[in-house]
Amino acid sequence: MAATRKTAKARRSTRAADLAEPASRGHVLVVEDEHDLQDLLRYNLEREGFRVTVAGRGEEALQLAATEAPDLVLLDLMLPGIDGLEVCRTLRNDGSTSTMPIVMLTAKGEEADIVTGLELGADDYITKPFSPRVLVARLKAVMRRRGETPSRSEDASIRVGELVVDPQRHEVRVSGEPISLTLTEFRIVQTLARRRGRVFTRNQIVEAVQGDRVAVTDRSVDVHVVSLRRKLGSAGRYIQTVRGVGYRLEET
């Protein structure tokens, strides 16, 4: 008797969890023309509790993005008709979709397209072939980062392992020790730290750190990063080079 009651209770709570889960994860618009990949993505995302809408062409993607207002667009770049970069550009230029998180799906060797996409405002990219688990984790990270209140993350200290970037005190510490950086080096690490895990292209770094007292070119970004890493010592490893694309601060 007691056992029966327990089972019924367990069943009820499982059902409640099933009902609560899908609503919390959000709605993903998958833009991909290959049917195998459409199925793989739908299966893995739905299993994680996301709601999934699939578009096979760029035109359809633009229409669904506007009408369905998804929480994130997972966008293959190689599409028939309007290609992924054009979809990205159009979404960014349209008021109703301009802030919609976009994660590009790309093939190996498309670094130039990745750079263009990031500069058009895509939030991240994933290279095919991908691990579904990694893909889901990356989508969640993008959604989480988008959900952070900018005003709070602007001034808050950011910690990655032994590295602390403290925008309010204009200070970087490694294992508690303040590190003496140039203004440009500080601005670079601060830019990367504000959106940890996101890849910044050299142009984006230049734009973010450029100011009255700072003149940086995309080529000199590499030189500043080398110097920055050296000064950070053991924590220099958190600044990762993404070959052919740019830099990011490791997300731990």
Ligand code: CA
């Ligand atoms: Ca494709």
